[in-house]
Amino acid sequence: MDLAEIGERVDDSPDPLSPARYTAEWLPSQIARYASAVDMLPVGSPGKVGVLDLAFERIGGRTELTAHYQKAPLHITRTLYGDPGRPDMPSVMFLSSSGGVVQGDRYRIDVTCGAGSSVHLSTPAATRVYRMEQDYASQLVNFSVGRGAYLEYLPGHTIPYVNSRYYQRIGVTVDPEATVVLGETVMGGRLARGELHAYDAYCSDLEVRGTDGQLICCDPMRLAPPERPVTGPAVLAGFGVVASLYVVTGARPAQELAGAMHDALTGTGLRAGAGVLPGERGAWARILGDRSPEVTAAMHLTWDVVRRLLIGVPAPERRV
Structure with a gap:
């Protein structure tokens, strides 16, 4: 076995590195137009495909990591139980040994959360x-979240550099009695260097479905400055940072959750707001700002409000 591969895979498909697993079935046109052969370390070469496959189960009063497969450059920290408000909930960080994402990279992450489990994932x-x-x-x-489970996925910022092209798809399957908290923050480039929206394309798709396959919500983002300005009033309006927080839950009324998130953001002075997800399956918020620190603080404040409402404990301090 490759020394970069460790652990036991969650599913039983024969080849974890099959191109069908790490290749998107569909690409937005803004990304697809750049698809081409890479003559330096082509797609599929060692170090170009990163895989994480994790499973969590509730055992003996706390959540444990019960299955773990990784392929460099993706890997994880060991599980840490450092949240004073939820000592039963592990925190796991997704790491990359490559130092960044380059052309031809293909990453895939799968996480299964069993019934009653709770986990915090970040970078x-x-x-x-x-x-x-x-x-x-x-x-x-891809996240699969079982009955009564609680999942937080709050990665650090994504920073697309000049002439970069990046596509991310997050697919969630969630039980009606589970809660999922997802965050995404995108910077318009290396703002301190004056790089504002100098990338070729940044596209993302979020799709949340119930265990019956029915669509709960989706949120596509298409930013392609060479094709169409992204600084208009209906897009980013000249701001350099955009953050989104999605809360899929039935634990509290959607209107109550959205109202609390909106009230928290009102005091930040940023261009921000919150609303109810379709079918009142939860709430979501979006934040626009000029600088990373102020948007990060607003995201943390909103996450803190959500946590206090849903699980009765504050959000711990984060390093990202």
């Missing part, structure tokens, strides 16, 4: 998407 730093001359990079993330 230790921003994801840097480097300049590309050929092709694009992508990351596919």
Whole structure:
């Protein structure tokens, strides 16, 4: 076995590195137009395909990591139980040994949360998407969240550099009695260097479905400055940072949750707001700002309000 591969896979498909697993079934046109062969470390080469496959179960009063497969450059920290308000809930960070995302990279992450489990997932730093001359990079993330489970996925910022092309798809399957809290923050580039929306394309798709396959909500983002300005009033309106927080839950009324999130954001002074998800399956918020620190603080404040309402404990301090 490759030394970069450890653990036991969650599913039983024969080849975890099959191109069918790490290749998106569909690409937005803004990304697909750049698809091409890479003559330096082509797609599928060692170090170009990262895989994480994790499973969590509630055992003996706390959640444990019960299955773990990883393929470099993706890997994880060991499970840490450092949340004073929820000592039963592990925190796991997704890491990359590559230092950033480059052309031809293909990442896939699968996480299964068993009934009654609780887990916090994050990254230790921003994801840097480097300049590309050929092709694009992508990351596919899939969450399966069982009955009574509680999942938080709050990664650090994504920073697309000049001429980068990046596609991310997050697919969630959630039980009606489970809760999922998802965050995404995108910077318009290396703002301190004056790089504002100098990337070729940043596209993302969030799709949340119930265990019956019915669509709960979806949120596509298409940013392609060379094709169409992204600084208009209906897009980013000149701001350099955009953050979104999605809360899929039946634990509290959607209107109550959205109202609390909106009230928290009103005091930040940022361009932000919150609303109810379709079918009142939860709430979501979006935040626009000029600088990363102020948007990060607003996201943390909103996450804190959500936590206090749903699980009765504050949000711990984060390093990202």
